[in-house]
Amino acid sequence: EFQDATDQHSFKKMLPRDERRFKTADLDGDSAATREEFTAFLHPEEFEHMKNIVVLETLEDIDKNGDGFVDQDEYIADMFANEEGGPEPDWVITEREQFSDFRDLNKDGKMDKEEIQHWILPQDYDHALAEARHLVYESDVDKDQKLTKEEVLDNWNMFVGSQATNYGEDLTRNHDE
Numbered sequence: 311e312f313q314d315a316t317d318q319h320s321f322k323k324m325l326p327r328d329e330r331r332f333k334t335a336d337l338d339g340d341s342a343a344t345r346e347e348f349t350a351f352l353h354p355e356e357f358e359h360m361k362n363i364v365v366l367e368t369l370e371d372i373d374k375n376g377d378g379f380v381d382q383d384e385y386i387a388d389m390f391a392n393e394e395g396g397p398e399p400d401w402v403i404t405e406r407e408q409f410s411d412f413r414d415l416n417k418d419g420k421m422d423k424e425e426i427q428h429w430i431l432p433q434d435y436d437h438a439l440a441e442a443r444h445l446v447y448e449s450d451v452d453k454d455q456k457l458t459k460e461e462v463l464d465n466w467n468m469f470v471g472s473q474a475t476n477y478g479e480d481l482t483r484n485h486d487e
Contacts (some may be wrong), residue, residue, distance in 0.1 A: 327367065334363050361477060365427045379420035382409045445469065 335351040337345060338358065343351060354360030372380045372388045386409075390402050398406075410417075417424050447458055449465040462469060 327370075331360075331363050331367075334360060361427065361431055364431060365423050368426055368430055369423060372476060377420075379421040379422055381412050382406060382414075385413065385421070 327464040331354065332343070332351055335347045335354070335357075337350075338344075350360050355480060361487065367379070372384050374384050374387065377382075386402060386405060389405060390398070392398060392402075405409060409421075413421055413425060413429050414458050415428065416422075421429065445465075445468060446455065448468055449461045451461055451464070
């Protein structure tokens with residue numbers, strides 16, 4: 311099947327991964343995806359029964375030495391490749407501190423599956439609330455914790471680019487608030 315593909319190795323590597331994800335999403339085991347099951351396949355981070363797949367795939371992507379853990383160098387390498395060999399930028403130094411202080415919860419120098427889950431699927435983080443707070447913080451010029459029509463229009467580009475407004479679509483609807 312992959313003989314005509316230009317990158318056969320990648321396809322062959324992706325197939326078992328996608329099959330594993332599909333089988334996990336296929337709750338009724340009938341090898342056919344309902345709308346809900348297909349959505350779980352495409353967006354596993356949104357479904358409780360798919361969280362282990364998200365963690366496992368993250369581990370597989372970042373764990374370059376194959377030991378089943380993500381160490382600090384692997385964590386940094388996922389974000390930054392120091393090809394020039396010079397000093398690391400300040401943000402990389404900050405990320406190293408984040409790893410030590412907040413990612414490696416048991417302080418053993420590496421993240422296990424539980425720590426990876428805590429990192430990529432935090433329990434106490436509300437994405438919609440965080441985005442809403444960000445939009446208000448950035449747009450509320452008079453800092454009264456309320457947005458006027460003018461404040462929204464003055465920052466239209468931020469709202470149009472926000473998932474919280476359905477990428478601007480919600481701004482075209484009539485609202486009572």
